[in-house]
Amino acid sequence: MKVLRGNLHIHSDQSDGTLPVPEIAGIAQRCGLDFIGINDHYAVRQDHQYIGGVLVLMGTELNRRHSHYLAYNAPVQLPPDQQDGAVVVKAVRDCGGVGIIAHPFEKGSPVISRGRHYPWKNWAVRGFDGIEVWNLTSQWRDAVAGYVQALLMWLCNKYMPFYSGPCPEALAKWDELCQTGHVTGVAGSDLHAPQRRVLGITFRILDYPLLMSAVNNYVLVQELQGDARADACAVLGAFKRGRCWFAFDKLAPAREFSFVALGREEGTLGDVVQRRGSRVRLKVASPLPGRISVLRNGLPALAKEGQRLEANVAEPGVYRVEIKLRRRGRWLPWLYSNPLYVK
Structure with a gap:
């Protein structure tokens, strides 16, 4: 792609x-x-x-x-x-x-x-x-x-x-x-x-x-x-x-971002992913180290500081990513992904 x-x-x-x-x-x-x-x-x-x-x-x-x-x-x-x-x-x-x-x-x-x-x-x-x-x-x-x-x-x-x-x-x-x-x-x-x-x-x-x-x-x-x-x-x-x-982009360009889900098949932004058994594995890659948040149905579900986040989730829902970057001692909003849909 x-x-x-x-x-x-x-x-x-x-x-x-x-x-x-x-x-x-x-x-x-x-x-x-x-x-x-x-x-x-x-x-x-x-x-x-x-x-x-x-x-x-x-x-x-x-x-x-x-x-x-x-x-x-x-x-x-x-x-x-x-x-x-x-x-x-x-x-x-x-x-x-x-x-x-x-x-x-x-x-x-x-x-x-x-x-x-x-x-x-x-x-x-x-x-x-x-x-x-x-x-x-x-x-x-x-x-x-x-x-x-x-x-x-x-x-x-x-x-x-x-x-x-x-x-x-x-x-x-x-x-x-x-x-x-x-x-x-x-x-x-x-x-x-x-x-x-x-x-x-x-x-x-x-x-x-x-x-x-x-x-x-x-x-x-x-x-x-x-x-x-x-x-x-x-x-x-x-x-x-x-x-x-x-x-x-004024903070930093964001071209090297990815968000995928591994279930019965692999899916990315906009896709519907069926759970394998009772879970799906979510993988987020940020272009830069930051504060990564995964939201489910608009509410915080996962969070980690760094450049990678991986976790298994069991609950179906609408999952999207937000990332903040630290600049001059403050965490500033930077990147917002479209969701993928876990069924």
Whole structure:
């Protein structure tokens, strides 16, 4: 299997971003990314392409006032005033696309965009493929309570809001959803990089290189073919199946991670593994020494400091991995895997 590293939920100048797609792809290449996901609002044209060696997944973002939904391979056209989450989920699913709930618990800031926020409203709907557990722009915005705080964060440590890890509500909802079905957790940048001009100087807020080097997704795929359409389908299929993890790359890249279960057969992220007799052996390999935690149904089950964790488990359930790294005397959230399912 091949590991690809990429950044999802990016806007270009075709909607409310500030750079054309080729320039964004160039930045992605300089950041060491293998793929990016473009999600311009209500984009109809979704032709995947390679630009400078970077696979560009052309998707869209649906709905406006709330219940935003990222979609790929789904050339659906819906009325601009349509806001029902169930409608967009069904439309994307009916055409065979891949759909991901965006920034589900966004709260907004009183000093940014007049407090506007776009949470997901309808949790009774089913049929979506994934959920953004970590949305960087939302997290940054939600952390800002006033202008002075925003200025200090921007000048002193632009990455500060990300050191707390993903949105707790989204993480809990993801664990809940996985109890009744396969739902993939992803990270999204929600990159817009709006331009501002102060004292004659033009600059971008939360610009493309900043967020592309912050939190990224890693997917497991078979060898790529070099054909944009086929390779995009392979990457999106891996996301849909849950063969992925995401990590705070500003701390360290996380390409060399693995999580497998040995039961009647061997399985990895996204797989269902039947117990052999009454147990399954779980094996975690971390790219770096850290604090490894295995969660079962959202609750701590196993923990160990180091680079390897192996243990037998008897209880069926949904198992996923979290890893923290120690930096400057603190354990910081770093890596979050998608689950495997023990039966």
